[in-house]
Every structure is written in structure tokens, then in C-alpha cells.
Amino acid sequence: MIALRRLLRDPVAALGLAIVLFALVVAVFAPWLAPYPEDAFESHIIQRLRPPSAEFPFGTDALGRDILSRVILGTRGALVVAVSVVLAAALIGVPIGLVAGWREGWLSDLLMRVTDVFLAVPQLILALALSQLMRPGLGTAMVALALTYWPFFARTVYAETRRLRVSLFVDALAAIGMPPRRILLAHILPNAAPAIIVRATIGMGFTILTAATLGFLGVGAAPPDPDWGLAVAESRQHLPEAWWFSTFPGLAILLLVLGLNLLGDGLRDVADPRLRRSRG
Amino acid sequence: MAAYVLRRILLALPALFGLVVLSFVLVRIVPGDPAATLAGDAATPQQVEEIRARYGLDRPLAEQLLVHLRQVMTGDFGRSVFSDRPVAEEIGQRLPATLELTFCALAMATVFGVGLGLAAALDHNGPVDHLVRLLSVAGLAVASFWLAILLQLLFAMDLDLLPLRGRIDVELGPPAERTGFFLVDALLEGRRDRFVDALRHLVLPAVTLALPGLATIARFTRSGVLETLQKDFVLYARAAGYGRFRLAAIYVLRNAVTATVTQVGLLFGALISGAVAVEAIFDWPGIGTYAVRAILSADYKALLAVTLVVGVVYAVVNVLVDVAQGLIDPRVADTSE
């Protein structure tokens, strides 16, 4: 609660929280909010490429679908992708970071080397290659993104664990004979949690962007999914005449990622009140 | 220092080895059938089998990996399954384009990012600070492919200020190839017109690519400077009479950029990734488009080489970053030996 109040005191962070909450609400109630919820699937070619009007506030796309509805319906997909990718990446990265940070010697070295290997592969290229692994599509793209994002969690948790391992309270716990697993789970993990949460928030923004890029390159979400990146890709050949086609999905990406980043910054400030700062 | 650099290089080697194995395993599971692609549209199944045998694609995977490792050791990346040309040569033709683009973007991101970050920190919680904070967060939030299209439409189509695509004007032609970096080659042959033209072609893609990096660097510099400003030695330096400018621009910045420099290394990976979309839109003939092409046509030799080359470049950049850090902060080089 105190953390929330402190978060709200920073107008920028509060804005971020507001955007993310707004997106959450939109995502949850998307089918009721969208004026034409069936436009997630249905095309009406007679009314294609209509400019914004009272009937279609954001205009229609190349298959005559209401863009407002599709932007609203796309929110859910974007958030689902972001949350599940980051969750999966955390599930891989956090244990690796914990173990590598706690243990000395070859295991730790090996784990961090593997992490480095994954870091050395350009993310998008790995994601593209992996997308071809089973078959292109949102599911594969999500697997690919999780497989490329976990090293960031491993790095973060590794650093935190290393820092906390040498701290006095861990020495004290070890001295009274607490097993390492309990120290890691009950003491180090909660202490590393703020760093993980911040990393996760930023990671969600990042994931949405990368997933959109994959969609843009044609290996992410599959049509007729109302994916924002896909919409921008589809809109390209209608620019600049049908400006509304790319503008609104593009803005939706911008806004949600912006909200997540602002929130991440705010959380970092709360987690680290020594100094109100914002790091990438 | 020399020992430190050597150690950094040696540490990078196992990672590169891991990369070779990892990329091989990943790429060879790609389902697109290179033999079928190679055989062409009108191929019979029997032709496909012959091609499979000729390229060793019918051997067990482990054997293919060994062959691959031996080839990589000798710098032989094989021939592209797709174009039947040496992959090393194809990449050699394309790598400079990507490096020219990414280095320019990196330089742009660093110079402006550090400047903005410093300005923001010195105006902590002031208007400049808020503006830079918002801009840097927005810079990280913009989808580069979207930005690229908007920049094209605005600066090339509407305003007619900058070229739309490519590296150099078709009529002007590329400069005589020495390094493959058009800017450098144009200077070497003393052609100002080509230099200017290559530079104009660089602007839009480099700006698009630089923006997220710029935002990251600005954020890190800002927080680094803020953190450093809290340090006792800054207080001491002020007490001892250091000048304000010298304090901010040299004394504090050098400490503050250590975190930033690490970011520059990590950013390079992101830049190469970003280059994939940016190169495609701006028609930049680099390895980003090459990689996409390789993936789409299941050209696994090319893809393997691209991953490895990018990995090597990434490793080199990060060794350079480590060296830079050692130069900036002498403690780094001392304690890790």
C-alpha cells in the first residue's frame, strides 16, 4: 500500500499505471467494448478502407473490418503474449540465476556461459529461426521470445544473488544451519523480487514490441488475428492514402509499451528509494 | 591491462563455441527442406534426393555437426544452399553495410544519449529532466518498423529531403570497394559527392535504429550521473574548488558512463536485431535482410554463418567494451586478474 502511494506520487509513474490498468480493463472487457466484436474474424469487403467516421471511429481496413474493434480486441492478445512470455522467461531465468549466483565453480560458470551464448545471438534472428522451428505462428513466436528473454532474468537474478550472498544476514542464516535451498527461496528470492518485477515490467513492453515486429515480418500472429504488428504490416501498401489503417494500431503499440515502461521506471524508484532514478 | 584483455578474449571463446553448436542444432531443425528449395520448382523427388546426398544433408545430424565444426575452424562456411555461392563471400559483401549502419546508429545513440542524459541529470526534476525522461521512455516504446515507414513517408516522399532507400544513388554508383564502408571508401577515393550521398542515405535508417539505443543510453547516463553526483568525492571536489563544467562533463561523467558502456555492448545485440526490420524497409543490403532471406528460403548454411558472424561481432564489441571499461575505471582491470 505504501509502495502504491509512493508510486502514485510520481505523476509519470502514475500515468504509466493508468495506461496499463486501462489496457487491462480493455483487454478483459474487449468483446463488450468493441463496437463490432465479430470483426476479429469477419471481413466485409464492400466497406473496405473507409476513413474514420461516426460509424467507424478509426476507419476500416483492407477487408472492411472496423479498426477500432480490432485495436480493442488486439489488446488482449498483446497482454497475453507479454505476460506469458515474461512469465515463461522468468521461470527459466530466475532458477538459473539463483543457482548460478549461489554456487561457486563449474556449475555457476557453465550456467552463465550458456546465458552468454543466448545473449550473443541476436534476439530477432533467433526468434525468426525458432519461429520456423515448428511452424510460424503466435505460439511459436511466444516460445521463441521466451527462449530469448530468459537470459535477462538470469543475469538480473544472478547479480542480486551474488550481492545478497555476501550480505550479513545470509551469513547469519547459513551459520544457524539453514539449508541453501531455503535461504534461496525464503530469503534471497524475496529480496531479489523488486529487481525481478522491474525487469518483468520492462520485459513486457519489450516483448510486445518484438512480437509486433515478428508479426510485421510475417512470422508472428496469424491473420485474421487482430494483432497490432500484423495490422501495421498489412497497412503498408495502403499508405499514405489510408493513413488511419496503420496509425491506430501503431499508436496502440506505442501507448501500451510506453505505459509499461513508465510503470517499470516508477516501480524501480519505489523499490530503490535511496535515489529516485530510472535505469533501463 | 594486456593480460586483462587477453583474459576477456579467452572468456569469449567458449561462448562462441557454444554459439556454433546452438545455432547448428536450432537451424538444422528448421523444417523447410533446403534440398527441395535447391532442386527448384520443377524438380522430381528423385532430383531432390540426389541433391540431399550431394550436400550431405542425408548424413546423421551429429556427423553434419562435426563437419560443420571442422569447416568453421578453417573459416569455411560452405556454399549457400540457395545461391550456390560461398557464404563467406556473400556475408563479406553484406557485413560492411550492416556494420556501417549499426556503428553510425551506435555513435549517434551514444553522443546524443550521453548528452541528453547528462543534461537531464544536471537539471534533476526540472523541465529538461522530465522532457528527456519522457522522450527516452517513448523512444523505447516506438516500434521501429512503424517509425521507419513514417520517416520514409515524411522525409523522402513528402518533403523530398532524403533518399527513400538503398545505400547510394544508382547513377552515382558505389565507391571503389576497399573496406566496404561507403563513407570510408568515398573518402579514400576523394569523392565528396559520393560521401555526401552515402551519408544522406544513412540518415533515416540510422536514426530509426538509433532511437531505442539513444533512449537507453540517455536513461543510464542520467541515472549514472545522478548516482555519481551523490558520491562523496563529488562533494569533495566541489569543496576543493573544481569548476562546474569540468566537474559535470569530465569528473562525474567518466564515473557515470561505466554503466552506460556496459549497455553499449548489450545494445549492439539489440541493434543487430533492429537492423532486420530496418534494413528490410530501407532496402539496406546488409546481413539483416540476408538473414531473413536465409530463413525464408531455409538456407541453413547462410543462416549458420550469419548467427556465427553476428556472434563474433557481438563478442568483439563486448571485448572492446570491457577494454573501454578497463580504461575508464582502472579498478575493473585490476580486480579481475
Place this chain on the structure above:
Amino acid sequence: MKSLRAALAAALLLALPAGAEAQRPLVWGDNLPSSLDPHALFDVPSQLILLNVYDGLYRYVGNPPKLEPWLAASHKVSTDGLTWEFTLKDGAKFHDGSAITGADVAYSFKRLLGMGKGPAGAFRPVLKSENVTAPDARTVRFVLDKPYAPFLAAMPLVAVVNPRAIEPNVKDGDFGAAWLSGADAGSGAYRIDPASYKPRQSLDLQRFADHFLGWSYNARPIQDVRVRPVIETSTRVLALLRGEIDATDGYLPTDQVERVEKNASTRVAKDESMRVFIIRMNNRKPPFDNVDARRCFATAFNYKGFNEVILKGLVIRNPGPNPNGLWGNPAGLRGYEFDLAKAKAHCDKARAAGAPLNREVEIHVQSELEQTVQAAQMFQSDLRKVGINLKVVPNTWPGITGATARPETTPDMWVHWVSTYFVDPENWIGQMYDSQFHGTWKASSWYTNPKVDALLRQARDEPDQARRAPLYEEATRIVVDESADIWVYNTVNLRGLTKRVQGYQFSPVGSGGELRLMSLAN
């Protein structure tokens, strides 16, 4: 900036030697093939090289395409249809100045068959390397294993290459393939500047003044051509509008046609082609093994909506596998029409017969080709109305064609075009529905009908076109009745051009890329 560019242009003019023509070269924005070796592959982009840098014995000219003797002056066929003898024209020269002989032609075919790639597929079943001979300097003789009707029709696929250029560059018995993938061993109207070649990026061509046809038919041929492929479709269109390139590929998106035509300095060349847009169904996989299920799908596609609205009427409805203009099509062939009530009836019938129409059906699209995606989405929307759940799966050409080797891995449905490789029904219905081609992408509907097999094989062995035509007509009727696939339209080739490009002439083979016919207004 304009003034700067003008100044640069002026400076460049001054720098040119006196008397040189100051003509901005033609900038060709169409795709480059992945290899410059005309024997290494055969796809749409490679025709740029085949038609401009090389010559064949025969060539398709004009629209509809006519097969004309090219390097050959004439040919003779034995009565059994097995022995073919071609006589060469006099005075034809390769780019190195050496004369083209019968031995060179024979060498070219042996190389083609030896490499066994791309265009070799059309000849390998009937032609052995040792049966290509050159009795004298002006003659080349082929002895086929069995009669093969499309032999002459496939002749333009084969480029005649210069053995004197290739032989010094052969390594490890590779037929010089490594070298020729980036070099020139041709005799065509244009020659390659090897130094300019960067795969998929750039290629410069120069006019070959000594081309065997001479240049009398073109008063102002184009001296220099710069091939500069543009990767992204929309960037390509913008580049054309800005005049950075003079020509797009032949797949200009229909939505861009109006814009290119409105632009003062550009136009769109529209030519009816022979490229059939088709939605495949895997006839081996339920529910597509049920003819009523297939008919249900065929009547649920909104042909009119797609052709007239989305593609703005820039294509022509094509009811069967062969392109409309080709011989071998039955007169008055009626294809399927969009009728959801009928579709429902077909579906009910299929369901009654146990066809699993409730399962999710996958349609694979080539995600870089917007039209395939749009067609699939529209189809998906309409199929929902008859209770069929269609899932769109983005894929790529290699991804799909790699999977068509076996029926289990072949997608339920996929979308593609069948272009003109040679102008013969064999190129379409022959290779698509004869079960002996199962395992190739062309036959990826896994359609099996012994009667159709028999008809198509008979037509293949029959040299006389008048007798072949009814066989193909009969086969077409059966295939259409059984709704083996969904045939949508025949393409109108849409190429964006700057108005300074003149003399552009389209042929379905080569898609209008014959540079020798063009000239540039200043």
C-alpha cells in the same frame, strides 16, 4: 537538395568524356534470381537472365505467347517423334565473340542434365545426356527415350551457354556452377558486368552490340541497365513514384494501381498473363477425400468479391486449372460460383457421409504475399457462416513446398500461383493432377483418378496438338467436376513503369522483362 542534386548531375556531365551519351540508365526494380546460372534454377526471377543474357533454340514471343525459332533456324522431327534435329542460324556469337556451334548447344544440354537442377526436370524423364549430339557445326540432334509432346514447348527453358567461358572455371566436376552463379557465359542481347554483381542487391547489364538478331528493330536501345531489386513491396512502389527505379516487379498490388496511374511520371502496364491463382486442398486428408466437402469449399469462396472488389477487377475469373487463353480448355467450362446456400447443402451431404467438417481446417499462406493472406482471411470469414472453422497459418514457399513431399505433411489447404514455365497444358493440369507427380508441390492436392492419369499420359505421349486437345479437355472437365482444387483467377500482370520507359512488351513467359525491346525517352 534539388539544386544540390542538379549541381552534382552537372558535375557528372562535365566529367564524362566528350561524345558519350548522357542517358540515365534504366533502373530495373524487379527481383534478381538467387543465381545467375541459367541451368541452376528455374523460377520467375531467373527469366530475367535467361531472356536477356542468354538465348535458347526457341523462344516464346508476344501475348498470347507464340513459340518462335530463335538460335535455331528450323527443326525436324522423325515420324516416331523420337529424333529431333535443330539447325542453327548463321553468325550467332557469344559475348566473347566466338561463334555458337551445334557442339555448344549439345554441351549446354549435357550440362543441364548433368547438373540436374531446375529446368532439367522437364527433360530428364525422356532424354539422356549421351543422346544429345552435334552431327556438325550447325546441327544438334536429340534422341528421346519415348515420345514426349511438350518437348518443343519446353525448349525455351534451356539457355545455350559458352563452353569456352565455362570450362576454365570448372572445379571438382561442378560444371562451373560456382563460377557461373555470378558470371556470364551467354550470347544474349545484354551482357553482365560481373564486378557490379552483388547477389540479390545489384547487377549491371550492358547492351551486346553483336547480338545475333542485330538491333534494327529498335532505333534507340538502352545502353545500360541497372538491376536494383527492392525487397519490400511498399518501398518498391514508393521508389517507383520517386523515380528511383523505372520498373517494379509484375505483382504490383492492386490497391496501388490507382496511385501509380495518378502519378504524373508513372504508369501501370496491365497484361493478361498465364498465372493461375489457386487454393489447394489435400485430397488425401479427410474431409477433403469427400467430393461434397470439396464442393462445399469451392462454393464458399467469394470469387466475385475477391476478384472484383479486393483485386479491383484487375484479374479474370479462371474456372479451371489451365489459364483461360490456353488450348485444351473445354468450351464453356463452368466453374463453381459463390453460393453459401449451396455450400451448406454440399456440407450437409458430406457430413452425412461422415466427413469430419467440424475439425479445424488449416490453410497455409505465403505470408510475404499479401494476396494469399487476404484470400485466406476472406475465405475464413465466409466459411464460418457454413460452420467450418478455418485457421490461417502463415508460412513460406520453402516451408510449404518442403512439406508437400508426403501427404501426411502436406497442409490441408494452401494458396499459390502456377506460373508459365512453358506454354503447354502439361505445365498446369498435366503436372498438377497426374498421380505420377505426387510429392512435388505442383501435385500437392494428391488428387488420384486413374481415368485422369490415363488421359494425361496419353496426351503427353501424343505429338499432335489437335489430338491432345480433347484429352486435356476431358481431363479438365473431370477434375473440375470433382472439385480437386479451388481455381480462382488468371492473373493480369501489373508492372509499374516510369513513363520514360518505352517499347515495353509483355509475354507470359518472362513477364515483360525483355530489355532489348525497350528504349528510354529523355
Place this chain on the structure above:
Amino acid sequence: MAEPAPPTLEVSGLAVEIATDNGLARILDDVALAVAPGEIAGVVGESGCGKSTLVRAVLGILPRGARVPRGAVLFQGADILGDGAAAARGRIGFIPQDPYLSLNPVFRAGDQILEIMRRHAPGRRADHVRRLVDLLRAVQIPEPEAALARYPHQFSGGQRQRLLIAAALSCDPALVVADEPTTALDVTTQREILALLARLARERGLAMLFVTHDFGVVAGLCDSVTVLYAGRVAEAGPVRAVLDEPRHPYARLLLACHPDRATDLAGIPGTVPPATRQPAGCRFHPRCPIAVADCAAAVPPPVAIGGGRRVACPRHDMALPVAELA
């Protein structure tokens, strides 16, 4: 006790306030002290009493947002509070609290000191180097020439403090301000550094403002002492007199709890009030065992009680309850 010469440093009626989120913090109020040439003046107080702010006011590096509503700081007779006073401050040397943190780790130690010298007296680098080597020898750094090229982390803590002392002396100062310069060091090194400071001050006739929380250090080093409590002067006077016979209840309690080494206030009930919520009247009265109602009503002004001593408590001659002294 110091000779009645004109003081090198004279602080009078100094008040410093900082606006914070929780309201106005009155860090210093009505602080007065003087340091004569050759005199070592101690300032003692617990954490939060305003010692550091006093140092920063003298050095002209008050934190952002701080303002000085009243008072003056005179250095050799010139006001050095205003912005234009940087030049006048040139001959004030500063020895910071923590030698580990006060040198920038990424620059060579020599360069950092030379930069200070350059700022104070433009001249040839070689001359500065020569002077610096002499100084390093004076503060007993071994191999001074080689030391110039080393980085801070390559020195021990004691050596770093010697470097900082050399830096403070490098501008040929009339006044040296030392802010708890031995706190971060181990006891042996502390003693060496204090001896060095005493010797240097004596040899060079320096005025020194020595800030500490440690009465033991004051006793061994200083000539006079000023005791601060919550931003005000509680008691001031010659060091022997104050230490032997403290008069302010605060000073008495402080020295009584720890007769030998009065290092903290653990023995006094209550805590130092936060600067934003100072009690009215005498700021010590909530914790004072002999406080009466009047103590909360008005601020007791420091009064001279003879012998150069001042005490800010009207009840300074009352006896403390025995229990408090136990």
C-alpha cells in the same frame, strides 16, 4: 587558549534552512564561532546536529535548496557566503570525512590533486608536480613521485587520508576545515593521522576547524571546542575548561555517560528531534532532566560565563539528578 588575534574564520548568527517535502528544515540556527590563526577549533555533536552543514556553509557547497536567511561567514574578514566569494575561499583547505570515498576512483590520485592546485593557482604543471611531491613527502607518503601515477584504490586508507591532507595543504591555505577525518580509519591509523595534523598545524601556523563527534579526539587535538545540539550552539569555550567542567546539561550528560571516550548519546533518553520538527524554546528541553516550563517558552541565548566560555542554558548552574549521572 588562543591569543586575541583577529580570527581567520568568524561565523556569526548563522542560520541554514532547507525546504523539504515534510516542511522547512532548520538545520542551523544562530551558530557563532571563531577560529584564530594557529588555533585548532573543535566542533562536536552527534549525527544530525548540523556539523556537516556548518562545514558545507564554510566551504560554500551547501546542498541545492538550502538558503541562509541570517548570519555571516567571514574568512579573513571577507564575507564568503555570497556567490561571488569563490576566490576568497581559495585559501581554505578541506579534509573530508571518508578517504575511501572522497577520491574519484577512475582518475589518478596525483591528477586529482594537481587539478585542485591548477584551479587555485594557474601555473606550470611541472611546478605543481614539484610542490606536490614535497607535500606528499611532508605527509609521509613513501615514494611520492611514483604515488602520483597511482589510482586511489592502490593506496591504503591511511595513505589516502594523507593524500587528502596533502591536497588540503596544496593551496597554501590559511584555514583547514577537517570533517571527521579519522572516523573511517582504524585506531592506530587514527592516532598517526591526528599527530600528523597537529604537527602540520603547528609547523604552518594553520587555523583549523575540526569537526567530530568524538570528545576524545577533541581533547587530544583542539584548543577550543563548540558543542552543537540540533543546529544550535549548546556550549563553547577553551577545550580543557569545557571538558573538565561542562555546564550545559547536554554537554554534562554527554561527558558523564562516557567520561573517557564520549562517542555517542546512547545514555541520554530520547532522540535528537528531526530538523523539520524542532521543539519550541530550548531544543534540548524534551530530553533535559532539569528542564522547567520556561525552557519550552523561549530560546535561551548563549551567555558568557567568563573564561571565554558561553553556555546556552539559563539553568547551567543547577545540579543534575544523581540517577542521570550514574
